[in-house]
Amino acid sequence: MYLKGVEIYGFKSFGERIRIDFDGGITSIVGPNGSGKSNILDGILWVLGEQSYKNIRAKESKDIIFSGGEGKKPANYAEVSLFIDNRDNFFPIEADSIKITRKMSQNGDNDYLINDKKVRLKDIGELFLDTGVGKSAYSVIGQGKVERIISSSNKEIKSIIEEAAGVKKFQQKKMESEKRLEKVQNELEKIELVLGEIG
Numbered sequence: 001m002y003l004k005g006v007e008i009y010g011f012k013s014f015g016e017r018i019r020i021d022f023d024g025g026i027t028s029i030v031g032p033n034g035s036g037k038s039n040i041l042d043g044i045l046w047v048l049g050e051q052s053y054k055n056i057r058a059k060e061s062k063d064i065i066f067s068g069g070e071g072k073k074p075a076n077y078a079e080v081s082l083f084i085d086n087r088d089n090f091f092p093i094e095a096d097s098i099k100i101t102r103k104m105s106q107n108g109d110n111d112y113l114i115n116d117k118k119v120r121l122k123d124i125g126e127l128f129l130d131t132g133v134g135k136s137a138y139s140v141i142g143q144g145k146v147e148r149i150i151s152s153s154n155k156e157i158k159s160i161i162e163e164a165a166g167v168k169k170f171q172q173k174k175m176e177s178e179k180r181l182e183k184v185q186n187e188l189e190k191i192e193l194v195l196g197e198i199g
C-alpha cells in the first residue's frame with residue numbers, strides 16, 4: 001500500500017485542478033514560502049476525515065475553499081482525492097487502486113466517496129482505523145507536530161503506540177458494545193418494573 005497521488009481542486013490555494021503523483025520512495029515537495037506546500041498536507045488530512053479546522057490551519061469552512069487570486073475566480077467547492085495503491089490488499093476492498101475523495105460545497109456540506117461511491121465519514125474512519133494512516137495517526141506530521149509528540153504525556157504516547165499496534169479498533173468495538181449493553185440493561189430494568197406492577 002502506498003499513496004500514489006493526490007488530486008486537488010478548489011482547496012485552499014489550489015484554484016486549478018492539479019494532480020501530484022508520488023513514486024515509490026521519498027518525495028520532496030519544494031517551493032517558495034507560501035506557495036502551498038503545507039496546504040497539500042492539509043488536503044491529505046482533510047480527506048482522512050479531519051474535523052478540526054485548527055488542525056488544517058483554518059478558522060471556518062470558507063477558509064478551506066479557494067477564495068480567488070491571480071486572475072482566478074473563487075471556487076464553488078473544494079475537492080481532494082487520494083489515490084492509494086492497494087495491490088497488496090492492505091485495505092479490505094477488492095480493488096488494486098482506491099480513490100478516496102472529500103468534497104465540500106460553499107454551504108459547508110461534506111461528501112465522502114470511496115472509489116466514486118458516496119460513503120459516510122464513519123466508513124472512512126473505519127477503513128483507516130489501526131492502519132497507521134488515519135487522521136489521528138502519525139502518517140502526516142506537519143510543522144510543529146514533532147515537538148508536540150516529544151512533549152506529549154505518557155497517556156498520549158500510549159495512545160499513539162496503541163494505534164500503531166492495532167488495538168484501537170478493538171477498544172472502540174468494546175466501547176460500542178458496552179454502550180449497547182448499558183442500553184439493554186436499562187430496557188430490562190424498565191420491563192422488570194412494569195412486570196412488577198402487573199404482578
Ligand code: ATP
Pocket residue numbers: 011012013014031032033034035036037038039040062063064065066067068069
Ligand atoms: P511555508 O514554506 O512558509 O511553510 P507553504 O508553501 O507551506 O509555506 P502554505 O502554508 O501551504 O505554504 O500556503 C499558504 C498560502 O495559501 C498563502 O499564500 C495563502 O494565502 C494561501 N491560501 C490559504 N487558504 C486559501 C484560500 N482559501 N484561498 C486562496 N488562497 C489560500
